[in-house]
Amino acid sequence: MERKSPNRYCGKFTCVDNTEHKWLFPVFRTLLHSLKVCFFNTSLKKEVQKQFVQKPSFPQRSQEPKITWLGHATFLIQIGGKNIITDPILGSLSFVFQRLVPSVVTVKDLPPIDYIVISHNHLDHMDSKTLQDIKQQSPSVRVLVPMGDKAWFDYHNFVYASEHLWWDEIIDPFVKDLKFTFLPANHWSQRTLFDKNKSLWGSWMIQLGDYKIYFAGDTSWGNHFEQIGQEFQNIDIACMPIAPGEPRKWMKDSHIDAREAVKAFIKLKARIFIPMHWGTFHLGLDNFYTPINLLKQSWQEFMSELSSKELRLLKFGELVTDVRYKFISTIKSVQKAV
Numbered sequence: 001m002e003r004k005s006p007n008r009y010c011g012k013f014t015c016v017d018n019t020e021h022k023w024l025f026p027v028f029r030t031l032l033h034s035l036k037v038c039f040f041n042t043s044l045k046k047e048v049q050k051q052f053v054q055k056p057s058f059p060q061r062s063q064e065p066k067i068t069w070l071g072h073a074t075f076l077i078q079i080g081g082k083n084i085i086t087d088p089i090l091g092s093l094s095f096v097f098q099r100l101v102p103s104v105v106t107v108k109d110l111p112p113i114d115y116i117v118i119s120h121n122h123l124d125h126m127d128s129k130t131l132q133d134i135k136q137q138s139p140s141v142r143v144l145v146p147m148g149d150k151a152w153f154d155y156h157n158f159v160y161a162s163e164h165l166w167w168d169e170i171i172d173p174f175v176k177d178l179k180f181t182f183l184p185a186n187h188w189s190q191r192t193l194f195d196k197n198k199s200l201w202g203s204w205m206i207q208l209g210d211y212k213i214y215f216a217g218d219t220s221w222g223n224h225f226e227q228i229g230q231e232f233q234n235i236d237i238a239c240m241p242i243a244p245g246e247p248r249k250w251m252k253d254s255h256i257d258a259r260e261a262v263k264a265f266i267k268l269k270a271r272i273f274i275p276m277h278w279g280t281f282h283l284g285l286d287n288f289y290t291p292i293n294l295l296k297q298s299w300q301e302f303m304s305e306l307s308s309k310e311l312r313l314l315k316f317g318e319l320v321t322d323v324r325y326k327f328i329s330t331i332k333s334v335q336k337a338v
Contacts, residue, residue: 244284
Protein backbone atom coordinates (compact mmCIF):
# COMPACT_ATOMS: atom_id res chain seq x y z
CA MET A 1 0.00 0.00 0.00
CA GLU A 2 1.43 3.36 -1.06
CA ARG A 3 2.29 5.74 1.76
CA LYS A 4 -0.20 8.56 2.18
CA SER A 5 1.09 12.08 1.78
CA PRO A 6 -0.88 15.13 2.93
CA ASN A 7 -2.55 17.24 0.27
CA ARG A 8 -1.68 20.92 0.26
CA TYR A 9 -3.32 23.61 -1.87
CA CYS A 10 -2.97 27.40 -1.61
CA GLY A 11 -1.22 27.16 1.74
CA LYS A 12 -3.78 24.83 3.32
CA PHE A 13 -3.72 21.12 4.05
CA THR A 14 -6.66 18.93 3.15
CA CYS A 15 -7.64 15.40 4.13
CA VAL A 16 -6.60 12.74 1.65
CA ASP A 17 -10.30 12.21 0.88
CA ASN A 18 -10.87 16.00 0.61
CA THR A 19 -13.52 15.95 3.35
CA GLU A 20 -14.73 19.41 4.31
CA HIS A 21 -15.20 19.49 8.07
CA LYS A 22 -18.22 21.43 9.31
CA TRP A 23 -17.72 22.77 12.81
CA LEU A 24 -19.81 25.86 13.59
CA PHE A 25 -23.23 24.26 14.20
CA PRO A 26 -21.88 21.15 15.99
CA VAL A 27 -19.77 23.35 18.26
CA PHE A 28 -22.82 25.47 19.15
CA ARG A 29 -24.87 22.37 20.03
CA THR A 30 -22.10 20.77 22.06
CA LEU A 31 -21.48 24.06 23.87
CA LEU A 32 -25.08 24.05 25.12
CA HIS A 33 -24.72 20.38 26.12
CA SER A 34 -21.47 21.11 27.97
CA LEU A 35 -23.05 23.98 29.87
CA LYS A 36 -25.95 21.76 30.93
CA VAL A 37 -23.71 18.95 32.21
CA CYS A 38 -20.95 20.98 33.83
CA PHE A 39 -23.13 23.46 35.66
CA PHE A 40 -26.28 21.49 36.46
CA ASN A 41 -25.48 17.78 36.64
CA THR A 42 -23.44 17.79 39.84
CA SER A 43 -24.52 14.27 40.79
CA LEU A 44 -22.91 12.85 37.62
CA LYS A 45 -19.66 14.68 38.34
CA LYS A 46 -19.52 13.25 41.87
CA GLU A 47 -20.31 9.75 40.61
CA VAL A 48 -17.65 9.93 37.90
CA GLN A 49 -14.97 11.20 40.25
CA LYS A 50 -15.72 8.43 42.73
CA GLN A 51 -15.64 5.58 40.19
CA PHE A 52 -13.18 6.67 37.51
CA VAL A 53 -10.43 8.65 39.23
CA GLN A 54 -7.24 7.21 40.72
CA LYS A 55 -4.42 9.09 42.37
CA PRO A 56 -1.45 8.92 40.00
CA SER A 57 1.70 7.14 41.07
CA PHE A 58 4.51 7.26 38.54
CA PRO A 59 8.30 7.17 38.92
CA GLN A 60 10.63 10.00 38.02
CA ARG A 61 11.92 7.91 35.11
CA SER A 62 11.56 4.38 33.78
CA GLN A 63 13.43 2.24 31.29
CA GLU A 64 10.50 -0.12 30.76
CA PRO A 65 7.29 1.35 29.33
CA LYS A 66 4.88 2.94 31.80
CA ILE A 67 1.86 4.85 30.54
CA THR A 68 -0.33 7.05 32.76
CA TRP A 69 -3.59 8.45 31.40
CA LEU A 70 -4.04 12.04 32.60
CA GLY A 71 -7.36 12.58 30.82
CA HIS A 72 -8.48 13.40 27.27
CA ALA A 73 -5.54 12.69 24.90
CA THR A 74 -2.88 13.43 27.51
CA PHE A 75 -0.60 10.55 28.47
CA LEU A 76 2.63 10.53 30.41
CA ILE A 77 4.67 7.92 28.56
CA GLN A 78 7.84 6.83 30.34
CA ILE A 79 10.17 4.66 28.30
CA GLY A 80 13.89 4.34 27.71
CA GLY A 81 14.60 6.68 30.61
CA LYS A 82 12.69 9.47 28.85
CA ASN A 83 9.48 11.23 29.89
CA ILE A 84 7.09 12.00 27.04
CA ILE A 85 3.75 13.81 27.28
CA THR A 86 1.16 13.76 24.50
CA ASP A 87 -1.25 16.59 23.61
CA PRO A 88 -1.01 18.10 27.10
CA ILE A 89 -4.03 19.79 28.62
CA LEU A 90 -4.29 19.76 32.42
CA GLY A 91 -6.98 22.41 32.85
CA SER A 92 -10.32 23.34 31.35
CA LEU A 93 -10.74 24.48 27.77
CA SER A 94 -12.68 27.58 28.76
CA PHE A 95 -15.34 28.81 31.15
CA VAL A 96 -18.03 26.97 29.18
CA PHE A 97 -16.00 23.87 28.27
CA GLN A 98 -15.11 22.83 31.81
CA ARG A 99 -13.53 19.50 32.71
CA LEU A 100 -16.05 16.96 33.91
CA VAL A 101 -13.20 15.27 35.78
CA PRO A 102 -10.76 17.72 37.40
CA SER A 103 -7.16 17.16 36.42
CA VAL A 104 -5.50 14.47 38.53
CA VAL A 105 -2.16 16.32 38.43
CA THR A 106 -0.67 19.75 37.95
CA VAL A 107 2.45 20.37 35.91
CA LYS A 108 4.40 20.68 39.17
CA ASP A 109 3.46 17.08 39.97
CA LEU A 110 5.00 15.79 36.74
CA PRO A 111 8.57 14.54 36.44
CA PRO A 112 10.93 16.48 34.14
CA ILE A 113 9.50 16.26 30.62
CA ASP A 114 11.90 15.43 27.79
CA TYR A 115 9.43 15.42 24.89
CA ILE A 116 6.09 17.01 24.10
CA VAL A 117 4.34 15.28 21.21
CA ILE A 118 1.49 17.17 19.49
CA SER A 119 -1.00 15.56 17.09
CA HIS A 120 -2.67 18.80 15.94
CA ASN A 121 -3.30 22.34 17.08
CA HIS A 122 -6.90 22.27 18.35
CA LEU A 123 -7.17 23.97 21.72
CA ASP A 124 -7.95 20.72 23.54
CA HIS A 125 -4.72 19.15 22.22
CA MET A 126 -2.33 22.10 22.19
CA ASP A 127 -3.21 24.01 25.34
CA SER A 128 -1.25 27.21 25.78
CA LYS A 129 -1.19 27.33 29.58
CA THR A 130 -0.19 23.70 30.08
CA LEU A 131 2.51 23.94 27.43
CA GLN A 132 4.04 27.09 28.89
CA ASP A 133 3.92 25.65 32.40
CA ILE A 134 5.82 22.59 31.16
CA LYS A 135 8.39 24.83 29.47
CA GLN A 136 8.91 26.73 32.70
CA GLN A 137 9.52 23.51 34.61
CA SER A 138 11.47 21.75 31.82
CA PRO A 139 13.08 24.53 29.74
CA SER A 140 15.04 22.09 27.55
CA VAL A 141 11.97 20.08 26.54
CA ARG A 142 11.88 18.99 22.88
CA VAL A 143 8.59 19.62 21.11
CA LEU A 144 7.53 17.60 18.06
CA VAL A 145 4.67 19.21 16.14
CA PRO A 146 2.90 18.96 12.77
CA MET A 147 4.08 21.12 9.88
CA GLY A 148 2.84 24.68 10.35
CA ASP A 149 2.76 24.75 14.16
CA LYS A 150 6.41 25.51 14.97
CA ALA A 151 5.83 29.27 14.66
CA TRP A 152 3.60 29.21 17.75
CA PHE A 153 6.33 27.54 19.80
CA ASP A 154 9.01 29.88 18.45
CA TYR A 155 6.86 32.86 19.41
CA HIS A 156 6.48 31.48 22.94
CA ASN A 157 10.25 30.89 23.28
CA PHE A 158 10.43 27.12 23.23
CA VAL A 159 14.09 26.39 22.53
CA TYR A 160 13.77 22.99 20.84
CA ALA A 161 10.75 22.70 18.57
CA SER A 162 10.60 20.93 15.21
CA GLU A 163 7.74 20.52 12.74
CA HIS A 164 7.11 17.49 10.59
CA LEU A 165 5.27 15.95 7.67
CA TRP A 166 3.85 12.44 7.68
CA TRP A 167 6.50 9.70 7.75
CA ASP A 168 9.19 11.97 9.18
CA GLU A 169 11.38 10.17 11.73
CA ILE A 170 13.03 11.78 14.75
CA ILE A 171 15.72 9.86 16.63
CA ASP A 172 16.75 10.81 20.15
CA PRO A 173 20.37 12.04 20.09
CA PHE A 174 21.28 10.16 23.26
CA VAL A 175 19.00 7.11 23.27
CA LYS A 176 19.62 5.82 19.74
CA ASP A 177 16.93 3.14 20.00
CA LEU A 178 14.24 5.77 20.74
CA LYS A 179 12.45 6.94 17.61
CA PHE A 180 9.36 9.03 16.87
CA THR A 181 7.52 8.78 13.54
CA PHE A 182 4.81 11.24 12.49
CA LEU A 183 2.00 9.37 10.74
CA PRO A 184 -1.26 10.04 8.87
CA ALA A 185 -4.69 10.75 10.34
CA ASN A 186 -7.96 12.08 8.91
CA HIS A 187 -8.73 15.29 10.77
CA TRP A 188 -8.26 19.07 10.47
CA SER A 189 -6.60 21.97 12.28
CA GLN A 190 -7.63 25.40 13.55
CA ARG A 191 -6.87 27.72 16.48
CA THR A 192 -8.43 30.99 15.30
CA LEU A 193 -11.13 32.06 12.85
CA PHE A 194 -8.57 32.60 10.11
CA ASP A 195 -6.11 29.71 10.19
CA LYS A 196 -8.19 26.63 9.37
CA ASN A 197 -6.00 23.81 7.97
CA LYS A 198 -2.89 25.99 7.68
CA SER A 199 -1.08 23.40 9.76
CA LEU A 200 -1.04 19.62 9.46
CA TRP A 201 -2.45 16.96 11.81
CA GLY A 202 -1.50 13.35 12.37
CA SER A 203 -0.66 10.50 14.71
CA TRP A 204 2.61 9.30 16.25
CA MET A 205 4.53 6.08 16.67
CA ILE A 206 6.92 6.01 19.61
CA GLN A 207 9.48 3.19 19.44
CA LEU A 208 12.17 1.92 21.75
CA GLY A 209 13.93 -0.74 19.73
CA ASP A 210 11.22 -3.19 18.69
CA TYR A 211 8.70 -1.94 21.26
CA LYS A 212 6.02 0.27 19.67
CA ILE A 213 3.43 2.63 21.16
CA TYR A 214 0.94 4.17 18.73
CA PHE A 215 -0.78 7.46 19.67
CA ALA A 216 -3.66 8.02 17.27
CA GLY A 217 -4.44 11.67 18.06
CA ASP A 218 -7.81 12.70 16.59
CA THR A 219 -9.01 11.00 13.43
CA SER A 220 -11.96 9.80 11.44
CA TRP A 221 -12.09 6.42 9.71
CA GLY A 222 -9.63 5.77 6.87
CA ASN A 223 -7.30 3.19 5.36
CA HIS A 224 -4.35 4.80 7.14
CA PHE A 225 -4.91 2.36 10.02
CA GLU A 226 -4.27 -0.62 7.75
CA GLN A 227 -1.27 1.12 6.20
CA ILE A 228 0.29 1.88 9.59
CA GLY A 229 -0.32 -1.71 10.67
CA GLN A 230 1.55 -2.92 7.59
CA GLU A 231 4.44 -0.49 8.02
CA PHE A 232 4.89 -1.20 11.74
CA GLN A 233 4.64 -4.88 12.50
CA ASN A 234 3.66 -6.01 15.99
CA ILE A 235 2.48 -2.74 17.54
CA ASP A 236 2.42 -3.29 21.30
CA ILE A 237 0.12 -0.53 22.55
CA ALA A 238 -2.41 1.59 20.66
CA CYS A 239 -3.88 4.66 22.38
CA MET A 240 -7.15 5.13 20.52
CA PRO A 241 -9.80 7.92 20.68
CA ILE A 242 -13.33 6.65 21.29
CA ALA A 243 -15.30 9.92 21.48
CA PRO A 244 -17.02 12.20 20.65
CA GLY A 245 -19.30 10.05 18.56
CA GLU A 246 -22.59 11.94 18.48
CA PRO A 247 -24.20 13.44 16.50
CA ARG A 248 -22.75 10.87 14.10
CA LYS A 249 -23.83 12.81 11.00
CA TRP A 250 -21.24 15.49 11.79
CA MET A 251 -18.73 13.65 13.92
CA LYS A 252 -18.04 10.85 11.42
CA ASP A 253 -15.86 13.14 9.29
CA SER A 254 -13.64 14.13 12.23
CA HIS A 255 -13.81 11.40 14.86
CA ILE A 256 -14.03 7.63 15.03
CA ASP A 257 -16.48 6.40 17.63
CA ALA A 258 -15.73 3.48 19.95
CA ARG A 259 -16.90 0.83 17.46
CA GLU A 260 -14.76 2.25 14.68
CA ALA A 261 -11.84 2.50 17.12
CA VAL A 262 -12.06 -1.26 17.72
CA LYS A 263 -12.14 -1.88 13.95
CA ALA A 264 -9.13 0.43 13.54
CA PHE A 265 -7.29 -1.43 16.30
CA ILE A 266 -7.84 -4.68 14.39
CA LYS A 267 -6.45 -3.07 11.22
CA LEU A 268 -3.42 -1.88 13.17
CA LYS A 269 -2.81 -5.45 14.39
CA ALA A 270 -1.87 -4.03 17.76
CA ARG A 271 -1.82 -6.01 21.01
CA ILE A 272 -3.10 -3.69 23.78
CA PHE A 273 -5.94 -1.18 23.32
CA ILE A 274 -5.97 1.88 25.62
CA PRO A 275 -8.98 4.17 25.05
CA MET A 276 -8.60 7.93 25.31
CA HIS A 277 -10.40 11.15 24.35
CA TRP A 278 -13.52 10.37 26.36
CA GLY A 279 -15.10 11.53 29.60
CA THR A 280 -12.91 14.60 30.17
CA PHE A 281 -14.80 17.25 28.18
CA HIS A 282 -18.23 17.28 26.60
CA LEU A 283 -17.27 17.84 22.96
CA GLY A 284 -20.22 15.94 21.48
CA LEU A 285 -23.69 14.89 22.47
CA ASP A 286 -22.55 11.60 23.99
CA ASN A 287 -23.21 11.16 27.68
CA PHE A 288 -20.32 10.10 29.92
CA TYR A 289 -20.99 6.36 29.67
CA THR A 290 -21.84 6.14 25.95
CA PRO A 291 -18.26 5.68 24.62
CA ILE A 292 -17.16 3.07 27.15
CA ASN A 293 -20.41 1.11 26.88
CA LEU A 294 -20.10 1.07 23.09
CA LEU A 295 -16.44 0.08 23.44
CA LYS A 296 -17.29 -2.93 25.61
CA GLN A 297 -20.12 -3.97 23.27
CA SER A 298 -17.88 -3.64 20.21
CA TRP A 299 -15.07 -5.60 21.88
CA GLN A 300 -17.52 -8.47 22.39
CA GLU A 301 -18.85 -8.12 18.84
CA PHE A 302 -15.38 -8.57 17.34
CA MET A 303 -14.13 -11.04 19.94
CA SER A 304 -13.25 -13.64 17.30
CA GLU A 305 -10.55 -11.25 16.04
CA LEU A 306 -9.55 -10.04 19.50
CA SER A 307 -9.05 -13.27 21.42
CA SER A 308 -5.30 -12.65 21.82
CA LYS A 309 -5.67 -8.90 22.45
CA GLU A 310 -6.05 -6.86 25.64
CA LEU A 311 -8.42 -4.00 26.45
CA ARG A 312 -7.09 -1.71 29.18
CA LEU A 313 -9.83 0.71 30.21
CA LEU A 314 -7.88 3.09 32.44
CA LYS A 315 -9.16 5.34 35.17
CA PHE A 316 -8.05 8.96 35.16
CA GLY A 317 -4.58 8.87 36.69
CA GLU A 318 -4.10 5.13 36.29
CA LEU A 319 -0.72 3.74 35.23
CA VAL A 320 -0.32 0.69 33.01
CA THR A 321 2.80 -1.43 32.54
CA ASP A 322 3.45 -4.25 30.08
CA VAL A 323 5.02 -7.48 31.32
CA ARG A 324 5.79 -8.45 27.72
CA TYR A 325 8.49 -5.76 27.59
CA LYS A 326 10.46 -7.56 30.31
CA PHE A 327 9.98 -10.82 28.43
CA ILE A 328 11.29 -9.29 25.17
CA SER A 329 14.28 -7.76 26.98
CA THR A 330 15.12 -11.10 28.59
CA ILE A 331 14.97 -12.95 25.25
CA LYS A 332 17.24 -10.34 23.60
CA SER A 333 19.75 -10.59 26.46
CA VAL A 334 19.85 -14.36 26.09
CA GLN A 335 20.29 -14.07 22.32
CA LYS A 336 23.20 -11.64 22.75
CA ALA A 337 24.84 -13.91 25.28
CA VAL A 338 24.59 -16.87 22.90
